[in-house]
Amino acid sequence: MIEVEGLVKRYGAHVAVDGVGLRVSPGEVVALLGPNGAGKSTTIRAITGLLRPTAGRVRVCGHDVVRSPLAAKSGLGYVPDRPYLYPKLTARELLRFVGRLRGVDDGERRADAWLEAFGLLPVANELIETYSHGMRQKLTFAAALLAEPAALVVDEPMVGLDPRAARQVRDLMRAHADRGHTVLLTTHGMDVAEALADRVVVLHRGRVAGQGTMAELRVAAGTGEDDLEAIFLRLTEEASEATPPWAVSAGDEPARPGPGAGRAR
Amino acid sequence: MRPGRRADLIGLRARAFAHAVRRAPGRYLVAVTLMGLVAWGTATLVDRGVRWIDAYPQIGTIADAALRRSVEAFVTILVLAVAFSVLTTAITTLYTAADLPLLLAWPLSAERVFRLKVFETYLASAALPALLTLPVLAGLGTARDAPWSYYPQAAVAVLALYALPVAAGSLLALLLMRLAPAGRVKEVATAASVLLAAGLVVGLRALRPEQLAELTPEQFEAFLAGFASLDLGASPASWAGDAVWGGLSGSVSPALPLLALLAWASLAGLGRVAAWAYQVGWVRSLDGTMRPRDPGPRPAAWWERPIARWGRGGAVVVKDLRLLMRDPTQWSQLLVLLALAGVYLVSTASLEVEGQRFRDALGTLNVAFLGFLLAGVGVRLAFPVVSLEGEGLWFLRTGPIPAAAVLGAKFAYAMPPLLLLGLGLGFAQATLLDVSANLASASLVAGGLAAVAVTGLGVGLGAAYPRYDATQAAEVPVSPGGLLYMTLALLYAAGLTLLLAYPAWTTLADPTLPVWSTPAGRLTGLLALGWTAAFAGGALAFGRWRFLRYEAGGD
Numbered sequence: 067m068i069e070v071e072g073l074v075k076r077y078g079a080h081v082a083v084d085g086v087g088l089r090v091s092p093g094e095v096v097a098l099l100g101p102n103g104a105g106k107s108t109t110i111r112a113i114t115g116l117l118r119p120t121a122g123r124v125r126v127c128g129h130d131v132v133r134s135p136l137a138a139k140s141g142l143g144y145v146p147d148r149p150y151l152y153p154k155l156t157a158r159e160l161l162r163f164v165g166r167l168r169g170v171d172d173g174e175r176r177a178d179a180w181l182e183a184f185g186l187l188p189v190a191n192e193l194i195e196t197y198s199h200g201m202r203q204k205l206t207f208a209a210a211l212l213a214e215p216a217a218l219v220v221d222e223p224m225v226g227l228d229p230r231a232a233r234q235v236r237d238l239m240r241a242h243a244d245r246g247h248t249v250l251l252t253t254h255g256m257d258v259a260e261a262l263a264d265r266v267v268v269l270h271r272g273r274v275a276g277q278g279t280m281a282e283l284r285v286a287a288g289t290g291e292d293d294l295e296a297i298f299l300r301l302t303e304e305a306s307e308a309t310p311p312w313a314v315s316a317g318d319e320p321a322r323p324g325p326g327a328g329r330a331r
Numbered sequence: 332m333r334p335g336r337r338a339d340l341i342g343l344r345a346r347a348f349a350h351a352v353r354r355a356p357g358r359y360l361v362a363v364t365l366m367g368l369v370a371w372g373t374a375t376l377v378d379r380g381v382r383w384i385d386a387y388p389q390i391g392t393i394a395d396a397a398l399r400r401s402v403e404a405f406v407t408i409l410v411l412a413v414a415f416s417v418l419t420t421a422i423t424t425l426y427t428a429a430d431l432p433l434l435l436a437w438p439l440s441a442e443r444v445f446r447l448k449v450f451e452t453y454l455a456s457a458a459l460p461a462l463l464t465l466p467v468l469a470g471l472g473t474a475r476d477a478p479w480s481y482y483p484q485a486a487v488a489v490l491a492l493y494a495l496p497v498a499a500g501s502l503l504a505l506l507l508m509r510l511a512p513a514g515r516v517k518e519v520a521t522a523a524s525v526l527l528a529a530g531l532v533v534g535l536r537a538l539r540p541e542q543l544a545e546l547t548p549e550q551f552e553a554f555l556a557g558f559a560s561l562d563l564g565a566s567p568a569s570w571a572g573d574a575v576w577g578g579l580s581g582s583v584s585p586a587l588p589l590l591a592l593l594a595w596a597s598l599a600g601l602g603r604v605a606a607w608a609y610q611v612g613w614v615r616s617l618d619g620t621m622r623p624r625d626p627g628p629r630p631a632a633w634w635e636r637p638i639a640r641w642g643r644g645g646a647v648v649v650k651d652l653r654l655l656m657r658d659p660t661q662w663s664q665l666l667v668l669l670a671l672a673g674v675y676l677v678s679t680a681s682l683e684v685e686g687q688r689f690r691d692a693l694g695t696l697n698v699a700f701l702g703f704l705l706a707g708v709g710v711r712l713a714f715p716v717v718s719l720e721g722e723g724l725w726f727l728r729t730g731p732i733p734a735a736a737v738l739g740a741k742f743a744y745a746m747p748p749l750l751l752l753g754l755g756l757g758f759a760q761a762t763l764l765d766v767s768a769n770l771a772s773a774s775l776v777a778g779g780l781a782a783v784a785v786t787g788l789g790v791g792l793g794a795a796y797p798r799y800d801a802t803q804a805a806e807v808p809v810s811p812g813g814l815l816y817m818t819l820a821l822l823y824a825a826g827l828t829l830l831l832a833y834p835a836w837t838t839l840a841d842p843t844l845p846v847w848s849t850p851a852g853r854l855t856g857l858l859a860l861g862w863t864a865a866f867a868g869g870a871l872a873f874g875r876w877r878f879l880r881y882e883a884g885g886d
Contacts, residue, residue, distance in 0.1 A: 114729045117882050140731040150722035152650065154657040158629055159650075166639055166646030167730045178628065188626045193657070209726075 377470025702824030713789025787867025
């Protein structure tokens with residue numbers, strides 16, 4: 067279980083996260099959405115112990131991340147948005163290191179099982195520096211899941227994955243939650259969030275703009291539309307009168323709207 | 332950027348640098364002040380030295396010629412150093428720079444982009460040697476009351492001379508990128524440059540200049556005459572010498588424009604060749620896949636298992652040892668260490684002293700020197716170990732491992748080579764100098780304790796002031812944290828020397844006295860232990876505190 071209460075993180079005068087509260091229960095997948103700079107990564111980093119909150123409390127599996135970091139991190143698996151892995155290790159060596167670090171008893175067997183599941187077994191003895199981005203992302207998932215963590219935190223899971231791998235990752239996050247574990251992910255992919263998440267938390271300018279199931283969010287957004295993208299845009303609406311550059315031609319005359327003009331990307 | 336409009340690439344770089352200075356003005360102020368002090372000190376030293384030699388006109392022209400040969404030899408050594416270091420620098424700046432794809436996508440000619448890259452390569456590899464050389468020439472100019480025209484001439488000569496090894500080394504790097512095994516060019520280049528540099532250091536020391544002290548005045552004069560008449564032939568180094576010495580007398584040597592032209596042609600030619608090689612994909616060793624390895628199960632190596640039994644800390648040590656073996660920027664540090672040990676042993680072996688008392692006196696000096704040597708080695712071996720986690724730090728920060736265990740693992744990883752060096756050199760100097768038993772034991776104690784203190788200081792302060800963005804170990808200590816480490820390590824070494832002065836002094840008075848069994852000897856030992864524990868333990872505790880509070884930037 068992941069519990070965040072009144073999380074505040076300040077960098078000098080800048081408030082990155084301002085009183086965020088969320089809860090992810092066992093068996094649940096929760097998607098954390100928000101525009102760039104909304105505070106998603108800061109929240110994730112506070113949950114994983116990479117940042118110290120200015121105020122508020124973060125608990126993982128009932129353990130306070132600041133007061134009992136080791137107990138909290140024992141139950142945590144993390145997949146960062148940029149999967150940096152030691153390039154001069156092989157996949158097997160990396161998973162052996164993670165297994166020892168997390169005290170996994172049958173680490174070798176589990177490592178081989180995950181490598182096989184992700185199709186990495188044929189390159190398991192190659193140096194990670196020779197892997198593609200997608201292969202590294204898969205290996206990061208294998209490392210995060212090796213110890214069967216009670217809480218899995220995933221920052222942008224689909225970046226760099228081919229469609230087959232993306233589907234596989236989506237299925238395994240669902241399966242992980244179905245085994246009674248907790249999954250919290252951040253994503254910009256509305257389709258991923260809609261298909262996978264039991265609940266959605268929308269952050270905007272460091273605050274929770276809305277959270278709940280799709281039905282609850284529809285009520286909160288005051289829209290009758292079904293699609294999460296429309297709800298998200300409504301909840302994070304920016305009051306901007308400026309004309310975007312793509313709507314202006316070289317002669318400063320308004321351009322004819324093209325396909326996708328005005329849609330957030 | 333509009334096509335046709337000249338993009339000011341160097342101006343762009345200058346603006347980025349100005350922004351960096353504005354963000355951390357204190358750091359740059361300290362760096363500039365230190366560089367200024369070093370330059371002023373060097374210039375003053377050279378000025379005084381040259382004035383001293385010139386105060387003896389009876390030495391005549393031989394002294395002047397010998398001085399010129401010395402300056403040429405100094406510059407030649409730096410030229411070689413530039414040629415070695417540019418091997419790896421050129422690969423990074425000319426071919427793997429992250430901004431290259433962006434710059435080449437702009438409406439600019441590839442030649443212009445690569446001219447900028449050549450300029451960056453020149454700055455990265457030749458700026459420091461030039462900064463070391465210019466104060467030497469400035470000191471020479473002030474001592475000889477040179478006209479104002481001497482200074483720009485000398486500067487042009489030096490800057491042009493250093494362009495030649497940059498071009499030569501970059502072309503050699505280009506060749507390596509064609510010939511080295513696929514995906515291994517950086518490793519090959521690093522290994523080649525480190526081996527050449529270590530060979531140069533050991534080779535220079537193996538000349539044993541102290542032999543000069545054994546010459547009779549007549550033999551020395553003959554040597555000086557021979558050295559002064561050495562002719563480098565029509566080499567760029569001699570052209571630079573002609574330009575500098577011509578400038579001293581107010582004339583402009585024809586060698587100067589020749590040298591400047593050669594430098595310009597070399598760098599411009601390098602830019603064209605590099606642009607061509609990059610665009611036609613000639614640099615095939617840069618990318619490419621390696622021979623696939625057998626994908627079968629590979630159990631943990633025999634040496635891993637005993638270390639891994641230490642738990643989470645052991646896992647970190649095993650991982651670090653694997654990375655050390657595979658990363659040339661790390662294992663090359665061990666080669667530097669071996670080169671230093673070689674220089675130290677050659678120096679010690681060359682000391683021929685008659686009489687036990689004199690040998691003991693020299694042994695005392697060497698005990699002091701050992702601490703300073705280990706402090707210098709520690710800055711390369713112990714200080715960077717935490718920073719080398721780099722972007723992989725998240726594994727440790729999100730894993731269930733206490734900060735103390737991380738630092739303990741780093742300490743255990745960095746300690747063995749330093750301890751081996753400390754004890755090995757302590758034993759070697761005691762044996763080579765044949766000092767008394769008291770001093771032999773003091774040598775071992777100094778070597779062992781200094782290794783512990785230096786490792787603790789390096790790991791602790793390295794964790795407190797990390798540089799996780801450094802691309803290799805040698806970059807890490809170039810920071811205020813590195814400066815603090817050196818200051819404290821030298822303070823430690825000075826304190827240890829003072830403490831060990833007691834057994835040394837007692838031995839000089841009576842070599843047969845069993846110093847360590849006397850109450851004063853035991854107290855000295857305890858104080859040395861406490862002094863070591865205070866530095867190592869204090870730095871590690873401070874490093875742990877700062878490591879726990881380290882935060883990477885938020886979103």
